Amino acid sequence: MSARPEVTGFYDKRTGSIQYVVADPEAGQCAIVDPVLDFDEKSGWTATANADAILAFVADKGYAVEWILDTHPHADHFSAADYLKRKTGAPTATGEKVVEVQKLWKGFYNWPDFPADGSQWDRLFADGGSFAIGGIPARVMFSPGHTLSSVTFVIGDAAFVHDTLFMPDSGTARADFPGGSARALWASIQAILALPDETRLFTGHDYQPEGRAPLWESTVAEQKARNTHMARYRTEAEFVAAREARDRTLPMPRLILHALQVNIDGGRLPKPEDNGRRYLKIPLDLLEGAPWDE
Numbered sequence: 001m002s003a004r005p006e007v008t009g010f011y012d013k014r015t016g017s018i019q020y021v022v023a024d025p026e027a028g029q030c031a032i033v034d035p036v037l038d039f040d041e042k043s044g045w046t047a048t049a050n051a052d053a054i055l056a057f058v059a060d061k062g063y064a065v066e067w068i069l070d071t072h073p074h075a076d077h078f079s080a081a082d083y084l085k086r087k088t089g090a091p092t093a094t095g096e097k098v099v100e101v102q103k104l105w106k107g108f109y110n111w112p113d114f115p116a117d118g119s120q121w122d123r124l125f126a127d128g129g130s131f132a133i134g135g136i137p138a139r140v141m142f143s144p145g146h147t148l149s150s151v152t153f154v155i156g157d158a159a160f161v162h163d164t165l166f167m168p169d170s171g172t173a174r175a176d177f178p179g180g181s182a183r184a185l186w187a188s189i190q191a192i193l194a195l196p197d198e199t200r201l202f203t204g205h206d207y208q209p210e211g212r213a214p215l216w217e218s219t220v221a222e223q224k225a226r227n228t229h230m231a232r233y234r235t236e237a238e239f240v241a242a243r244e245a246r247d248r249t250l251p252m253p254r255l256i257l258h259a260l261q262v263n264i265d266g267g268r269l270p271k272p273e274d275n276g277r278r279y280l281k282i283p284l285d286l287l288e289g290a291p292w293d294e
Contacts, residue, residue, distance in 0.1 A: 003136040003156035007202060008057065011214045012036045012050055015077040015255075016205045018216040021054060022155050023063055027134025030058060031067035032090075033153065033160050034204055035080035037267060041258060044280075046269065051080040055087060065090040066133055070263075071143075071162035071204065072150040073101050075177060075256040079267035081121075091122035092266060093131075095142060095151035098124065102264045104148070104179055108283055109261055120266030125151065143192065145185025146173045152192060159195060162204030164188055167215050168222055170207065171229035176247035177256070178287075182240040189230065197221035252289040257282050 003024070010019040015036060023030035032054055038047035058065060065088040068081045072094070081092045102116035118124045125131075127142035138155040146163040153160040163173035164185065172189065175182040192201070199220045206214045223230065233239040253259075258280055262269060270278045 005133065005136050005156045005158055007158055007200070007217075009202065009216050010050065010054055010057075011206070011216070012077070013214075014038070016207045016214075017074075017077050018202070018204055018206060018214075019050065019054060020160060020202060021057060021063075022133060022158065022160075023061070024134025024136045025061075027136075028063055029066045029134035030061075030063040031069055031133050031138075031155070032058075032065060032084060033069045034071055034074070034162060035068065035084055037078035037080035037083060037262075039078050039255070039258065041255060046078070048080065048083055051083050051087075055084070067131065068092045069153055069160075070094045070267075071153065071160060072147045073098060073105075073260060073263035075147075075259055076205075076253040077255065078259055078262045078269075082267035085122075092120075093123040093125055094118075094121050095140065095149045096124035096126050097142065097144070097149035097151075098264070100148045101179060105260050105264050108178070108286055109281055110283070114265075116264075120264075120268065127151075141188075141191060143188040145175050145181055145183075145188045147177060148179035150188070152188075154195070154199075157196075157198065158200045158202060159192065160202045160204070161192055164192060165201060165218075165223055165227065166203050167206055167218055168226035169209055169212075169228060171227060172243065173205075174247045174250055175243055176250070182243040182247070183236065185243065186236045186239045193220055193224055193230070195220050197224070250289070251291065252287050256287070 006023045008021045019035045020033040036050040099118045106114045106116045125140040129140040136156045141152040143150045143152045175185045
């Protein structure tokens with residue numbers, strides 16, 4: 001906790017996602033965390049507006065990109081990790097448990113030849129693994145619950161928790177995706193809240209409750225004092241019961257079947273077919289939560 005990185009958030013209104021540039025200004029080096037590749041499911045169009053805005057910011061600052069990091073395979077947007085690697089040459093990384101997510105969704109998509117070995121990333125971090133951004137030390141905390149492979153990146157005094165804790169007025173993330181677990185989520189939250197009180201926490205989504213402006217930074221102390229779920233549900237049993245009950249009322253994210261096939265492949269879009277077009281594969285009747293079940 002001896003270093004304080006410069007953290008800049010980039011909010012994507014379409015998906016409620018926050019992307020980050022985490023920098024050591026003195027060293028002139030940075031990491032990009034959870035970048036978004038633009039996708040419109042109605043037209044099938046892809047774009048790189050979010051990623052290009054990040055690249056413009058990095059160029060304006062004069063930073064060299066040292067890492068491109070994903071906290072987990074996202075269910076609500078495409079990862080721009082592969083695009084940014086091609087643009088910057090920086091290595092990509094995520095948590096080593098991503099292979100478990102790959103194996104699960106490989107079966108769902110009926111991809112017998114898909115390499116579910118994590119080779120799509122340059123580095124897979126183990127729990128407790130370490131790296132650095134410039135002169136700022138960083139480590140990896142395994143944070144399952146939302147997904148099988150979710151990790152928290154602790155970079156100096158900043159922790160990137162993505163879909164584990166939201167802002168205090170929004171509570172905690174859902175845990176009902178394939179491989180998710182409310183019990184595991186509780187344990188992951190406890191580990192994050194055991195960090196020093198002054199640790200800055202950066203969430204990966206904000207859905208602007210009651211129409212307020214987007215927010216994404218809090219502290220461990222603020223989360224312990226004001227998180228709407230953690231303040232209300234004081235025991236594991238209470239939290240698990242409430243989280244599971246809440247999750248049963250939530251529809252699946254509108255892009256989950258689109259996004260997972262891209263994100264378990266490190267953000268790579270499907271290869272063009274013989275007509276030069278790329279095609280997504282959508283399994284039918286796989287996930288529960290259709291609107292007529294409500």
